[in-house]
Amino acid sequence: MDTSKRIPERIIFPKGEKIENEHFTGTASLHVLVPDNNTFHCPVFNVAFEPGARNNWHKHPGGQILLVTGGRGYYQEESKKAQVIREGDVVTIPPDVKHWHGAAPDSWLAHIAISTNAQWGDAEWMEPVTDEEYTTLK
Amino acid sequence: MDTSKRIPERIIFPKGEKIENEHFTGTASLHVLVPDNNTFHCPVFNVAFEPGARNNWHKHPGGQILLVTGGRGYYQEESKKAQVIREGDVVTIPPDVKHWHGAAPDSWLAHIAISTNAQWGDAEWMEPVTDEEYTTLK
Numbered sequence: 001m002d003t004s005k006r007i008p009e010r011i012i013f014p015k016g017e018k019i020e021n022e023h024f025t026g027t028a029s030l031h032v033l034v035p036d037n038n039t040f041h042c043p044v045f046n047v048a049f050e051p052g053a054r055n056n057w058h059k060h061p062g063g064q065i066l067l068v069t070g071g072r073g074y075y076q077e078e079s080k081k082a083q084v085i086r087e088g089d090v091v092t093i094p095p096d097v098k099h100w101h102g103a104a105p106d107s108w109l110a111h112i113a114i115s116t117n118a119q120w121g122d123a124e125w126m127e128p129v130t131d132e133e134y135t136t137l138k
Numbered sequence: 139m140d141t142s143k144r145i146p147e148r149i150i151f152p153k154g155e156k157i158e159n160e161h162f163t164g165t166a167s168l169h170v171l172v173p174d175n176n177t178f179h180c181p182v183f184n185v186a187f188e189p190g191a192r193n194n195w196h197k198h199p200g201g202q203i204l205l206v207t208g209g210r211g212y213y214q215e216e217s218k219k220a221q222v223i224r225e226g227d228v229v230t231i232p233p234d235v236k237h238w239h240g241a242a243p244d245s246w247l248a249h250i251a252i253s254t255n256a257q258w259g260d261a262e263w264m265e266p267v268t269d270e271e272y273t274t275l276k
Binding site for chain 2: 013042
């Protein structure tokens with residue numbers, strides 16, 4: 001498994017375009033595989049994080065499923081220890097559970113993100129994962 | 139892209155165990171990534187077809203999304219031409235659309251299958267894709 005610092009342009013699916021919003025620390029990219037719509041209620045994205053990049057703490061009213069396609073990173077739920085995630089891992093995030101995910105400091109991370117029950121509402125974004133929280137992860 | 143006749147044991151996710159039911163022609167394998175449940179309403183499977191293998195015509199009451207992870211095969215909706223699908227392709231199958239998918243005669247196929255709106259009911263299985271239909275695909 002290549003966990004060097006350069007994200008491949010494609011791990012089966014394209015890494016996409018740089019995310020330009022305030023909900024991320026560091027550089028992450030997004031490629032829409034299936035847009036949100038009223039037929040499937042299930043948008044699907046490919047997301048790639050550069051080393052050190054992560055999203056803010058957030059919740060999904062309908063939950064989310066992550067399929068990790070490459071690299072190495074972290075998934076953490078509020079009040080729980082962060083868990084290391086790698087290629088082939090599957091993460092199921094129940095509705096309204098506060099969490100974040102992102103790359104390790106020394107590796108990129110790529111995952112497919114499936115927004116389940118999307119008709120129940122958009123993600124609720126909260127505070128960043130501070131450098132202090134992030135750098136003290138075991 | 140490796141489209142030889144041997145399915146890899148894993149394309150990011152394990153190819154899984156041989157499917158033993160009457161809804162397939164030829165040999166296909168299944169690995170459950172996310173089981174069906176009342177939290178996500180969104181079971182996710184990894185499916186691998188050996189060359190020549192395909193599923194019967196069928197419908198999903200809640201629709202389905204396919205993320206093609208390797209090989210080469212076909213997706214066909216009733217009354218439409220079959221389309222060739224390959225690594226990186228995304229197929230969105232609306233609710234109640236009669237269709238089938240599977241490998242090409244000379245290549246395996248692997249895809250992730252996302253059952254959307256699973257609370258709307260199980261797949262409705264129909265007749266096999268006959269050898270005549272399959273061998274005359276362009």
